[in-house]
Amino acid sequence: MPTYRLHYFDARGRGEVARLMFNAAGQKFDDVRYTKDTWPDFKPKTPFGQLPVLEVDGKLFGQSGAIFNYLARELGFYGNGNLEALQVDVVIGLVNDLIPLMLKVFFQEQDETKKKELLEKLLTEDAKKFFNYFEKVLKENGSSGYFVGKGLTMADIVVYDIVDTLITNKATIVDPFPVLKANRQKVESNPGIAAYLKSRK
Structure with a gap:
């Protein structure tokens, strides 16, 4: 299983669905949260200058919909x-x-x-x-x-x-x-x- 890090603000918003799926599956992940002070330092490292970002084995992926779909498939939440x-x-x-x-x-x-x-x-x-x-x-x-x-x-x-x-x-x-x-x-x-x-x- 890959190593996951979820990058999002210290709020629910567009990161919460991913957090819920990780927890529902019992899948370990790093929940990396940014404040208005720490976000500017990470922003240039993101694919598109926005959050959420999912880090999979060190590679960064943007776009919340794509992240949710990937996690649903990987964690078994996309139906049979x-x-x-x-x-x-x-x-x-x-x-x-x-x-x-x-x-x-x-x-x-x-x-x-x-x-x-x-x-x-x-x-x-x-x-x-x-x-x-x-x-x-x-x-x-x-x-x-x-x-x-x-x-x-x-x-x-x-x-x-x-x-x-x-x-x-x-x-x-x-x-x-x-x-x-x-x-x-x-x-x-x-x-x-x-x-x-x-x-x-």
Whole structure:
């Protein structure tokens, strides 16, 4: 097995899915975190001047989506066979449709009044739309409680992470969606993730 180092800021953000997968698999890795003071020294060494970066046996790789896909394949979170991999990618596609709406609220919109309106829309209308999509996929997959197949995949982990961000803004946001809420409990029941969540920042 290769030696892994994950380089990211001292925050969850785009590095958290990789951390969750590493912990879910019980795979040892170095969790290298940067502050605003230490990041400028490392930035010129990165492939594209951004984080996250995954270091595999000393070689650096950028682009979060590529990193997640690689780890999912290496650690066994991409389903069994190409059809299940396609199903995983469908769920990831839904999350990637939701992310720009979140970025607009949390990072791009500067007008405070407009930001407040967009946040309210995100936590009600947008969340309901995508949570219903997530529940539809979960129900179509049968009684396993997972998005794909009968075990944990990157789909479960990525959805868990993105919903976490919304929960920090509205604690009860998942309550009207019992199937999605049960899926989150499935993710949290993974021994490696359970141990990580107890100590994470």
